[in-house]
Amino acid sequence: MIDKIDLIREEIAKVVVGQKSMIDGLLIGLFTNGHILVEGIPGLAKTTTIKALSLALKLEFKRVQFTPDLLPSDIIGAEIYDPKDSSFKIKRGPIFTQLLLADEINRSPSKVQSALLEAMQERQVTIGDKSFKLPSPFMVMATQNPLEQEGIYRLPEAQLDRFMMKILITHNTKEQELEIVRRVANRESKNIEATISSNDLEIISKEIESVYIDREVEEYIIDLVTKTREKNSNIRYGVGVRASIDLYRASKAYAYLNRKDFVTPVDIITMSYPVFRHRLGLSYEAKAKGLSCDMVIKDIIDIIDMP
Amino acid sequence: MVILVILSILSIFLNGEDIEYSFHLNRKSPYRYEPITLDVNISQLDHSRVMFFKFTPKESSDYEYHQIDFKEDDEYHNLKQRYRYIIYPLKRGRVDIRFNMIKTVTTDESVAYAISGDRDNIKSLVKTDIKIDLEPLLLDVKPLPEDTSLVGDFRLKYNIDKNSTKAYEPIYLHIEIVGDGYLKPFNIIPQNREEYLLFTQKPKLKKGSISWDYAISSKRDFTIPKVNIKAFNPKSKESYYLTIPPTHIRVKPIDKETLLDKKDSPKSAKDEIDLSKIGWILSYIAIFIAGFLTPRDILKRRFTKRDKTIRDEIRDINSKKELLKYLLSKDRDRYEDIISTLESAIYRDNKIVLKEIKEMIYDR
Numbered sequence: 001m002i003d004k005i006d007l008i009r010e011e012i013a014k015v016v017v018g019q020k021s022m023i024d025g026l027l028i029g030l031f032t033n034g035h036i037l038v039e040g041i042p043g044l045a046k047t048t049t050i051k052a053l054s055l056a057l058k059l060e061f062k063r064v065q066f067t068p069d070l071l072p073s074d075i076i077g078a079e080i081y082d083p084k085d086s087s088f089k090i091k092r093g094p095i096f097t098q099l100l101l102a103d104e105i106n107r108s109p110s111k112v113q114s115a116l117l118e119a120m121q122e123r124q125v126t127i128g129d130k131s132f133k134l135p136s137p138f139m140v141m142a143t144q145n146p147l148e149q150e151g152i153y154r155l156p157e158a159q160l161d162r163f164m165m166k167i168l169i170t171h172n173t174k175e176q177e178l179e180i181v182r183r184v185a186n187r188e189s190k191n192i193e194a195t196i197s198s199n200d201l202e203i204i205s206k207e208i209e210s211v212y213i214d215r216e217v218e219e220y221i222i223d224l225v226t227k228t229r230e231k232n233s234n235i236r237y238g239v240g241v242r243a244s245i246d247l248y249r250a251s252k253a254y255a256y257l258n259r260k261d262f263v264t265p266v267d268i269i270t271m272s273y274p275v276f277r278h279r280l281g282l283s284y285e286a287k288a289k290g291l292s293c294d295m296v297i298k299d300i301i302d303i304i305d306m307p
Numbered sequence: 308m309v310i311l312v313i314l315s316i317l318s319i320f321l322n323g324e325d326i327e328y329s330f331h332l333n334r335k336s337p338y339r340y341e342p343i344t345l346d347v348n349i350s351q352l353d354h355s356r357v358m359f360f361k362f363t364p365k366e367s368s369d370y371e372y373h374q375i376d377f378k379e380d381d382e383y384h385n386l387k388q389r390y391r392y393i394i395y396p397l398k399r400g401r402v403d404i405r406f407n408m409i410k411t412v413t414t415d416e417s418v419a420y421a422i423s424g425d426r427d428n429i430k431s432l433v434k435t436d437i438k439i440d441l442e443p444l445l446l447d448v449k450p451l452p453e454d455t456s457l458v459g460d461f462r463l464k465y466n467i468d469k470n471s472t473k474a475y476e477p478i479y480l481h482i483e484i485v486g487d488g489y490l491k492p493f494n495i496i497p498q499n500r501e502e503y504l505l506f507t508q509k510p511k512l513k514k515g516s517i518s519w520d521y522a523i524s525s526k527r528d529f530t531i532p533k534v535n536i537k538a539f540n541p542k543s544k545e546s547y548y549l550t551i552p553p554t555h556i557r558v559k560p561i562d563k564e565t566l567l568d569k570k571d572s573p574k575s576a577k578d579e580i581d582l583s584k585i586g587w588i589l590s591y592i593a594i595f596i597a598g599f600l601t602p603r604d605i606l607k608r609r610f611t612k613r614d615k616t617i618r619d620e621i622r623d624i625n626s627k628k629e630l631l632k633y634l635l636s637k638d639r640d641r642y643e644d645i646i647s648t649l650e651s652a653i654y655r656d657n658k659i660v661l662k663e664i665k666e667m668i669y670d671r
Contacts, residue, residue, distance in 0.1 A: 216618050262654070264653075270635075301636065
């Protein structure tokens with residue numbers, strides 16, 4: 001089944017050049033029931049990638065552009081009065097999909113951001129007095145733009161904690177950029193074909209669950225998590241329990257994507273950055289020193305002995 | 308109390324039968340400065356009209372008055388006013404207490420019209436003012452015993468903070484007279500004499516008390532003179548004295564030697580060079596040079612050290628696991644294949660030689 005993942009990658013590569021970390025992140029999120037937060041400047045193929053993923057996996061895809069005047073009912077739906085038979089009918093919002101792209105999520109106020117909370121955690125939506133189960137698999141990929149500091153609403157900690165990983169995407173390399181330019185100039189359009197079925201998705205998820213993780217390596221995860229909570233002049237607050245769970249699942253999935261049947265500390269170290277970086281609260285002192293979350297995570301990794 | 312009631316004089320006057328007023332004096336022959344109370348009642352008899360009254364005793368140098376109470380039944384057509392005054396006669400013999408009184412007559416319609424205005428539209432009250440001529444009240448004021456300074460029932464308190472001091476260092480004297488009676492500000496301690504210098508404040512006059520605060524200084528011993536105030540109590544008709552005995556104050560002379568500075572302070576600039584200033588200048592120069600050199604040094608080290616230290620650091624690493632952790636921490640993307648090789652060696656027991664791996668890194 002692992003070969004099918006290579007097929008997915010190949011299909012996505014038809015329209016997206018580079019961006020391996022984002023594609024891997026999306027696959028890990030999809031296979032482990034996690035949600036992904038992507039931060040990067042505009043024009044780095046965020047929408048194209050998730051659209052390509054939905055086509056390659058034959059999943060339903062919807063996109064919501066978050067704006068300051070967006071309302072929770074615009075996402076989850078609402079009860080609408082039908083004058084024909086004088087009754088209220090449920091109009092389902094775009095959240096009723098399998099892959100949801102919440103574009104520029106920090107452009108909307110927190111009440112709209114919070115509308116996603118129930119959907120992300122419980123995988124259900126309540127409209128009026130009725131609750132509806134969301135289709136499976138269900139994954140939210142939210143994007144936020146770091147450059148646009150004006151007119152943004154910072155995501156609350158509770159909302160951030162719902163995201164399994166935060167992936168930072170950067171500009172393409174020189175070679176990748178050249179490839180993009182050539183493709184656009186030649187007006188190449190390639191059709192993406194569905195490579196796996198929903199049944200295959202379930203099998204992959206089960207195979208990931210069966211990836212072996214040694215007790216010493218499990219303890220290494222907990223050591224990293226608890227170290228973030230210890231007294232540290234650079235940290236205002238450490239990561240929560242969801243971080244431990246997500247790091248455990250993400251490390252297994254990452255090992256699986258790299259064709260390993262057991263998890264090594266290298267997988268854990270690699271996954272600790274995207275799992276921790278949006279959950280760690282930096283102190284004023286750390287910000288004054290110009291430290292980023294990744295720098296603080298690196299310091300923590302350096303302190304703890306690798307098994 | 309019975310005597311007081313007996314001595315009360317009731318005067319009732321009628322004025323054209325539309326108002327009624329009466330005066331009550333508790334004493335008609337008081338002593339000079341003895342307080343007497345005057346009650347005045349004014350009532351409206353003609354209830355068909357709206358009336359207002361203005362009443363006050365006339366100012367005079369023969370007496371002093373203070374209003375202590377006023378009550379009014381504020382009803383149109385049936386106005387009643389009650390005044391109470393304390394009056395102090397200020398001279399002996401005959402004293403006429405005279406009054407001003409105005410009766411204002413108007414109608415309900417005029418009052419209603421007058422109060423219908425607002426801040427920007429004031430409407431005057433259409434009324435008729437009628438001056439009422441009141442007969443003066445006569446007092447036959449009795450003289451005081453000779454040399455009497457105070458009239459009433461008083462006590463005297465005083466306090467001197469010390470009885471010895473240094474030359475020109477003041478001592479503080481507080482005197483207070485407390486009680487019931489007529490009080491006016493006056494000087495209780497004689498003004499400056501040759502033997503001392505007196506610093507004064509205005510006497511503090513409150514209801515039922517008067518107090519003085521003095522500071523007295525001198526260069527030699529002196530005596531605060533005796534204070535002897537003759538007072539008269541009109542209730543008991545007896546004179547008494549309020550006394551402060553003379554107080555001798557010892558003054559220690561000043562040792563002139565201690566008053567003179569024996570050293571120049573601050574030191575004369577001509578005498579010597581101030582080395583501490585040179586120290587300051589040198590330290591400022593040193594800080595400036597350090598501030599100039601430090602960032603240059605930091606930047607230089609930062610740019611020259613990098614590659615050298617990676618090689619040195621890798622040379623000091625003695626295990627594969629240590630090297631794996633180092634590369635993960637340093638640049639994961641750059642050394643991805645080496646990381647993968649080391650990972651296999653450590654966790655899959657693939658055999659590699661550490662030295663060869665290090666050489667691969669050096670070659671990058």
